[in-house]
Amino acid sequence: xxxxxxxxxxxxxxxxxxxxxxxxxxxxxxxxxxxxxxxxxxxxxxxxxxxxxxxxxxxxxxxxxxxxxxxxxxxxxxxxxxxxxxxxxxxxxxxxxxxxxxxxxxxxxxxxxxxx
Numbered sequence: 023x024x025x026x027x028x029x030x031x032x033x034x035x036x037x038x039x040x041x042x043x044x045x046x047x048x049x050x051x052x053x054x055x056x057x058x059x060x061x062x063x064x065x066x067x068x069x070x071x072x073x074x075x076x077x078x079x080x081x082x083x084x085x086x087x088x089x090x091x092x093x094x095x096x097x098x099x100x101x102x103x104x105x106x107x108x109x110x111x112x113x114x115x116x117x118x119x120x121x122x123x124x125x126x127x128x129x130x131x132x133x134x135x136x137x138x
Contacts (some may be wrong), residue, residue, distance in 0.1 A: 032057045033072060040111075059083065 024043040030053030031035050041049045060079045067078075 030054075031060065033060055056083070 025040050026043045027038050027040055028046040028049050029038050030050055031037070032053055035055075039049055039053075043119055056079060059082050060075055063075055063078050063082075
C-alpha cells in the first residue's frame with residue numbers, strides 16, 4: 023500500500039507522520055484527540071514540561087484502551103453465555119421431544135396390549 027505524509031499539531035507543535043494512503047483523516051482525528059487530552063492536562067496541572075505531559079497523556083490513552091478491551095471482553099463473555107443458554111434450551115427441547123415421542127409409543131403399546 024502506498025504511504026502518505028500528514029502534518030498534525032500536538033501542543034502547538036507540527037509533526038509530520040507517515041500513514042497508509044487514505045488514512046490521513048484518521049491520523050488527524052487521533053492527533054486531535056491526543057492534543058485535547060494534553061490541553062486538558064495542561065489546564066489541570068499547569069506547566070510541568072512536555073515530557074511529563076506526554077507521559078500523562080499516554081497513560082490516559084492506555085487506560086482508555088484497557089477499559090475498552092475489558093468492555094469488549096465482557097461483551098464477548100456475555101455473548102458466549104447467551105450462546106450457551108441457547109444451546110442448553112435447544113438440548114432441553116430435543117430431550118422433551120424425545121420423551122414425548124417415547125410416551126406416545128408407550129401409550130400405543132399399552133393400547134395394543136389392552137386389546138390383546
